Amino acid sequence: MGVSCGCVERHDHAVLTVTDLTVRYGRAVHALQGVSLEVPDGAVVAVLGGNGAGKSTLLRAISGTLRLHRGTIDAGEITLQGRRIDQLDPATIVRSGVVQVPEGRQVFAQMTVADNLRAGGLAAAPERRAPARERVLDLFPVLAQRRGQRAGLLSGGEQQMLSIGRALMSDPKLLLLDEPSLGLAPRLVTRIGEIVAEINDQGTAVVLVEQNATMALRVAGHAAVLEVGRVALAGTTEQFADSDEIARLYLGGHAESEEQARVEADRAATSRRTLSRWSG
Numbered sequence: 001m002g003v004s005c006g007c008v009e010r011h012d013h014a015v016l017t018v019t020d021l022t023v024r025y026g027r028a029v030h031a032l033q034g035v036s037l038e039v040p041d042g043a044v045v046a047v048l049g050g051n052g053a054g055k056s057t058l059l060r061a062i063s064g065t066l067r068l069h070r071g072t073i074d075a076g077e078i079t080l081q082g083r084r085i086d087q088l089d090p091a092t093i094v095r096s097g098v099v100q101v102p103e104g105r106q107v108f109a110q111m112t113v114a115d116n117l118r119a120g121g122l123a124a125a126p127e128r129r130a131p132a133r134e135r136v137l138d139l140f141p142v143l144a145q146r147r148g149q150r151a152g153l154l155s156g157g158e159q160q161m162l163s164i165g166r167a168l169m170s171d172p173k174l175l176l177l178d179e180p181s182l183g184l185a186p187r188l189v190t191r192i193g194e195i196v197a198e199i200n201d202q203g204t205a206v207v208l209v210e211q212n213a214t215m216a217l218r219v220a221g222h223a224a225v226l227e228v229g230r231v232a233l234a235g236t237t238e239q240f241a242d243s244d245e246i247a248r249l250y251l252g253g254h255a256e257s258e259e260q261a262r263v264e265a266d267r268a269a270t271s272r273r274t275l276s277r278w279s280g
């Protein structure tokens with residue numbers, strides 16, 4: 001089977017299902033149109049796509065934080081383990097087991113590392129807080145070393161780790177990561193990839209939004225590419241890798257310039273036509 005165009009794979013055991021989701025901001029901007037996505041139990045699903053494709057909007061819709069950005073779900077539904085969550089408020093969604101690490105880290109800069117983690121743990125059942133904290137400090141020993149330091153004084157990489165650690169303190173079933181590698185040095189990007197794999201090995205499903213396709217597709221078992229609010233491609237990462245064209249376009253790293261990005265977008269359109277011939 002080739003990489004399918006705009007289709008969803010159906011799994012009997014999905015932790016999260018997004019069906020035909022349409023989202024707008026204000027009156028005019030349709031940020032997502034008929035987007036469907038499944039996260040199989042225990043999977044890492046990569047969501048790729050350029051700036052403005054709708055990646056953050058998708059995560060906000062899942063975590064219920066869309067309203068904080070004046071966004072509205074116009075159509076579609078989102079279910080967590082078969083139960084609808086698209087009408088719930090963000091706090092209830094966190095308690096149901098879904099937590100988002102927003103774009104740009106957003107740690108509480110004036111608070112200490114320990115207090116940031118404590119704040120993340122407030123959503124967890126009291127008896128789950130100590131094990132969650134142990135897991136986080138195990139994953140990120142640097143946070144134990146810096147526990148008394150103000151979060152705003154940490155390096156970018158450390159802030160990203162704190163941001164992920166704070167989210168894990170709520171003991172989630174599903175972790176939503178919005179471009180965790182953004183602005184980090186290559187060594188740290190690799191480290192973030194390893195950490196995502198480790199978190200997943202411990203039993204947490206992950207939706208990994210990335211512009212760094214190389215890292216994301218190394219860690220993920222499934223991937224979807226968003227283009228201007230629609231799913232342009234979806235499949236397993238093996239299917240992505242089996243397609244030479246897709247491998248070159250989406251596994252090959254970043255466009256060096258806007259001109260190159262345009263050239264690559266043209267090539268992507270051509271390859272999609274080829275792919276739809278295969279699958280159609």
Ligand SMILES: Nc1ncnc2c1ncn2[C@@H]1O[C@H](COP(=O)(O)OP(=O)(O)O)[C@@H](O)[C@H]1O
Pocket residue numbers: 025026029030031049050051052053054055056057058069070
């Ligand atoms: N708060 C907002 N108000 C109005 N438009 C927004 C808002 N956030 C995002 N958008 C628009 O929605 C589209 C998708 O944005 P976004 O989800 O942030 O994309 P991505 O994360 O893939 O870069 C873009 O056209 C963007 O300009």
Ligand SMILES: [Mg+2]
Pocket residue numbers: 055056057103178
């Ligand atoms: Mg974004």
